[in-house]
Amino acid sequence: MSAWKALALLAGLAASAPVPAATAQPTAAAPETTATLPTAEQILAVPPALQALLQQRVIAPGASREQRLQRLLQLIFDEQGMHLEYDPYATNTLTETWQTGRANCLSFTLLFVTLARAAGIDARVQEVAQVVSWHQDQGVIYSVGHVNAGIVLNGRDAVVDLDRNVLYDRYGPRPIPAQRALAHFYNNRGAASMAAGDTGQARAYLQQALALAPDLVAGWSNLGVLETRLGNLAQARQDYLTALQLHPRHAASLTNASALFRRLGDTAQAAQLARRLEQVQRSDPFVQFQLGNQAEQRHDYARAIHYYQRAVRLYDSAHQFHFGLARAYFLAGENRRASLEMTRARDLAGDNADVLKARYQAKLGSLQRWRQRSAAAN
Structure with a gap:
């Protein structure tokens, strides 16, 4: 994915790195290095300069937790503070985030939760199993994992997310313990090391991730990818089966x-897993939406409508899905249906999404004016 979230690197790498064909030879690996992994304390250590800024700009002025939260966000994002920027590849320690000014969703969440707790704000790391994100309007990104921060202010729950253009799955964010959050860090680093060809470092990071969270499915999947690339097919088989048991x-x-079972000559098992994958994808609204977007980009609007309709049936309350369907209807010349879906998208945007509702309303107005001009011309 071009801009995956923190966890999407993990399973995303596994998904985009299928097992080689039966005739292929194992990928030649770079010499394994002696891995030195950052400890949990090193990952979460607040640099002294940042600690001083936190005390000066967030804690010392006092006032309510809500005001401290606003000052903390200003410290992180303003030009006079860290001026943090999003980088999907930046799985950084807090010190590295401070030094580079770059973070992905996991790095940001670890930074924010650590600083928020130091400022007396009730904050926690949260995990989302699946998300869809939008970038530059038409860039649709499907991710199988995401993290953000949950906070409690005045007895009410709220979410702080580095990516504002994100749709969560039906289950939404779920709090996770610090140990699992750190497992995601090591898992990300392991996938990045594997992509760089450092198999020794990759193995050390992935094993550490699984030591902290033995039920981390993406970790087992990535370990299977690593073993496959090294030609350790029996071990890769066991890793994938462990992931699928979980x-x-x-x-x-x-x-x-x-793909691995096909390479091993077990075509029956390979076909069974392929059928299960197809069933999973057909029942996944995010996959159906992604397929709709791809069809739309090919100008195959009939197929786009088909996939968007499936996404809507599977997840009717997602205003983004209705907007995609409205757009496909409009491009296919079905203006009345486009208008109905656009209205539905606007109504589902929610009372607190004023900017988004205004955007949908403006698009709806443009569509209605276009229909009126077309009717007058005829």
Whole structure:
């Protein structure tokens, strides 16, 4: 994915790195290095200069937790503070985030939660199983994992997310313990090391991730990818089966396990897993929406409508899905249906999404004016 979230690197790498064909030879690995991994304390250590800024700009002025929250966000994002920028590849320690001014969603969440707690704000790391994100309006990104921060202010829950253009799955964010959050960090680093060809570092990071969270499905899936690349097919098979025992519908593991069984000559098992993957994808509204967007980009509006309709049936309350369907209807010349879906998208945007509702209303007005001009011309 071009801008995956923190966790999407993990399973996303597994999904995009299928097992080689049966005739292929194992990928030649770079010499394994002696890995030195950052400890949990090193990952979460607040640099002295940042600690001083936190005390000066957030804690010392006092006032309510809500005001401290606003000052903390200003410290992180303003030009006079850290001026933090989003970088999907930046799985950084807090010190590295401070030094570079760059973070992905995981790095940002670890930074924010650590600083918020130091400022007396009740904050926690949260995990989302699946998300869809939008960048530059038409850039649709499907991710199998995401993290953000949950906070409690005046007895009410709220979410602080580095990516504002994100749609969560039906289950939404779920709090996770610090140990699992750190497992995601090591898992991300392991996937990045594997992509860089450092198999020794990759193995050390992935094993540490699984030591902290033995049920981390993406970790087992990525370990299977690593073993496959090194030609350790029996171990890769076991890793994928472990992942699928933990999560039988995990798409990345199904993809890679099916390819591996095909390579091993077990075509029956490969076909069974491929059928399960197809069933998973047909029942996943995010996959259907992604397929609709791809069809739309090909100007195949009939197929786009088909996939968007499936996404809407599977997840009717997602205003983004209705907007995609409205756009496909409009491009296909079905203006009345486009208007109905645009209205539905606007109504689902929510009372607190004033900017988004205004955007939908403006698009709806433009569509209605276009219909009126077309009717007058005829």
